[in-house]
Structures are given as structure tokens and as C-alpha cells.
Amino acid sequence: MTDLPVPGSAPGRPSSTSTALPHEESTMTLQTLPTGDKATTEAAIAELRSSIDVLDAEIIGLLEHRRELSEAVQEVRIAAGGRRTEFSRENVIIKRYADRFGRPGSAIAMKILEICRGSIKVSR
Numbered sequence: 001m002t003d004l005p006v007p008g009s010a011p012g013r014p015s016s017t018s019t020a021l022p023h024e025e026s027t028m029t030l031q032t033l034p035t036g037d038k039a040t041t042e043a044a045i046a047e048l049r050s051s052i053d054v055l056d057a058e059i060i061g062l063l064e065h066r067r068e069l070s071e072a073v074q075e076v077r078i079a080a081g082g083r084r085t086e087f088s089r090e091n092v093i094i095k096r097y098a099d100r101f102g103r104p105g106s107a108i109a110m111k112i113l114e115i116c117r118g119s120i121k122v123s124r
């Protein structure tokens with residue numbers, strides 16, 4: 001038995017969700033993770049990786065959606081004479097990720113904020 005993360009077993013989500021998300025379609029569970037010959041190991045890795053690939057596509061889609069919403073907020077604020085960025089709000093977001101993932105979490109949050117400011121380069 002190994003401790004590998006398995007699709008659908010992320011903390012914070014119930015593991016017995018009746019409607020599987022696309023990345024939860026693997027039939028592997030912590031209980032059924034294979035340990036065995038090379039072919040079995042390679043097949044297991046390939047199946048887990050394809051679930052990771054689906055998740056990555058979802059994360060990228062979510063990030064694109066986030067960027068659209070963020071740019072809309074920025075444009076509304078600028079149209080009203082305000083600034084593009086609001087550091088107090090950014091700090092709330094950085095803390096949200098840091099609370100969950102520590103230092104890498106705050107680094108991710110800063111990169112997400114950078115992406116969401118990406119298409120409009122100049123800060124007022």
C-alpha cells in the first residue's frame with residue numbers, strides 16, 4: 001500500500017460524491033493502487049497521469065475565467081477613476097493560499113495575481 005494521492009481524494013471534498021467530475025473517473029482508489037510488475041506499474045502511472053492532465057486542463061480553464069473576472073473588476077475601478085491594483089485585497093488572496101499551502105501557496109497566489117493583471121501592462 002502506498003500513500004500516493006488519488007483522484008477524488010483531495011481534502012475538502014467529500015469522497016463519496018455521487019456525480020464524478022472528469023478528473024475523478026479513474027477506477028483506482030487508495031485501496032486498489034497496484035503494486036506489482038513493471039507493466040502494471042506503468043499502466044497505473046499512465047492512468048493517474050491522465051487524471052492529472054484532466055485536472056491541469058481544468059485548472060488552466062479556471063485560471064482563464066479568474067483572469068476575465070479580475071480584469072473586469074480592474075476596468076470598472078479604472079473607469080471610476082481608481083487604480084488597477086488594490087494591495088489590501090491582494091494580501092487577502094495571498095493569505096488564503098498561504099494558509100493552505102504555506103510558502104509555495106503565497107508564491108502561487110502572487111503568480112496568479114500576476115497572470116490576472118497580465119493583459120493590461122501599465123499600472124496607474
Ligand SMILES: C=C(O[C@@H]1C=C(C(=O)O)C=C[C@H]1O)C(=O)O
Nearest residue numbers: 070073074084085086089090116
Ligand atoms: C480584481 C481586483 O483587482 C486587482 C486584482 C486582484 C485579483 O486578481 O484578485 C486583486 C486585487 C487587485 O489588485 C480586485 O480588487 O478585486
